[in-house]
Amino acid sequence: MIIIILISFFVLLFLGMPIAFTMGSVTVGMLLLGDVSLELMVQRMFAGVNNFSYLALPLFILAGNIMGKGGLTKRLIRLANAIVGKLSGGLAMTSVVTSALFGAVSGSTVATTYAVGSVVVPRMKEQKYSNAFTASLIGPAGVLGLIIPPSITMVILGITANISIGELFIAGLLPGILLTTLICVYAGFMSKRKGYGVIEQEKISGREFLEICKEAFLPLMTPVIILGGIFSGLVTATEAAVLAVLYGFILSLYYRELTFNNFKGIMVTSAVTSATILVIISVANAFSYVLTANRIPAMISDFFLQYASTPIQFLLMVSLVLFILGTLTEVTSLIILLSPIFMPVAMQYGIDPIHFGMVLIMNFALANITPPVGLSLIAGCSITDKNMGIEDMFPYVLHVICIVAIIVLVIIFVPSISTVLPNLFG
Structure with missing residues (x-):
């Protein structure tokens, strides 16, 4: 199981998949192999940023x-x-x-x-x-x-x-x-x-x-x-x-x-950057659960x-x-x-x-x-x-x-x- 996790993680990473999707894909795969409901992943993701x-x-x-x-x-x-x-x-x-x-x-x-x-x-x-x-x-x-x-x-x-x-x-x-x-x-x-x-x-x-x-x-x-x-x-x-x-x-x-136009751009940029970081944090929390379980x-x-x-x-x-x-x-x-x-x-x-x-x-x-x-x-x-x-x-x-x-x-x-x-x- 550990070998599967590590190989899957680094293969997806080397293929150029974004880190959040890499961790998420491995997490989903390991939960399915362990016959664990995917609801657990959602719960862990929410808990990661709550x-x-x-x-x-x-x-x-x-x-x-x-x-x-x-x-x-x-x-x-x-x-x-x-x-x-x-x-x-x-x-x-x-x-x-x-x-x-x-x-x-x-x-x-x-x-x-x-x-x-x-x-x-x-x-x-x-x-x-x-x-x-x-x-x-x-x-x-x-x-x-x-x-x-x-x-x-x-x-x-x-x-x-x-x-x-x-x-x-x-x-x-x-x-x-x-x-x-x-x-x-x-x-x-x-x-x-x-x-x-x-x-x-x-x-x-x-x-x-x-x-x-x-x-x-x-x-x-x-x-x-x-x-x-x-x-x-x-x-x-x-x-x-x-x-x-x-x-x-x-x-x-x-x-x-x-200016007002600058401020609109600032809000959009800040929202996108924040969302990117928080998505990584939430998925990483679910991935950490898989690591800990193994x-x-x-x-x-x-x-x-x-x-x-x-x-x-x-x-x-x-x-x-x-x-x-x-x-x-x-x-x-x-x-x-x-x-x-x-x-x-x-x-x-x-x-x-x-x-x-x-x-x-x-x-x-x-x-x-x-x-x-x-x-x-x-x-x-x-x-x-x-x-x-x-x-x-x-x-x-x-x-x-x-x-x-x-x-x-x-x-x-x-x-x-x-x-x-x-x-x-x-």
Whole structure:
């Protein structure tokens, strides 16, 4: 039975079937083989999303889309350019810093790539950055929206693995800053080596810099409001998502860049994105039932306990598993399927839940940029050149993958990077 499940799953996946339909097809097949009523699948699917906390997902997605279309991106780009624009590879660094800043107000990986890329990519082409370098930078930089709070991925992981969403949010700050810094250093080094970009000679006066900071101040207050509301105990993560939508809407009206037609498009896009994620979550819950009924989670747990004698070995083995599976499927299904399996084992090793959560988050970020299924790579290609494929991003994309992999190892071996802020504010 176990062999049938695994072979069916990977065969359908390699044939190109969407992950939700892959899990659903295998689930239906296994229930029929076990002579179990398909009503059970419907019940499990409903139970998978029958959680009040999941309301935060469409709300954070809506907030990010409103902010992307409401004029916040331009102000964040100006601030990032004022900070790093004068350096070698300044525009490339600006795209990375802006992705970090926008990630702090949107929480979405792909939304960050498109919001920042739509403005920055045309300017990078004007400054003679190659398409391969541009796509390999703007796509992976979008994963900063997954790491820096608020993060939609952290919401899903927190609910699925029963980890505090607020503590996950604040735990992502230091890893996010570290990754931003390393990618900026790489962007500057590679730009200087290849002769990409133009160093802007025009200096920004102190008054102009203060004006830029003033314009960017209100957008940058978004994570402060969200995290402050959660840690003060005034709101839950779901209620904080409501505040994010309201605040983004008010700012967009204040900047007068949100039209009625734009708003209609935002609502449709947010609804489709939310539905896609929730369908995966619901089907994954039914699929998890089939796995549990066939004792696959117990077998995986026994395997780790037998071959990993230390917490570090366990975390390295988990990272290897996620790296392999991350090349085959997208992040949401990995969270729903594997985090309930891995979390109890991590507790047996005495690993801090927040530390383990950040190890998973960083691995999910890596999964987003590993071909052939890395959504951030696909988004980077799409925003740079619609005829561009992931294979055209080499070798630059390998460099960025190595940078993210290094951060994964740093988080594994230095737990305090993940836990110091939650412990301080907890």
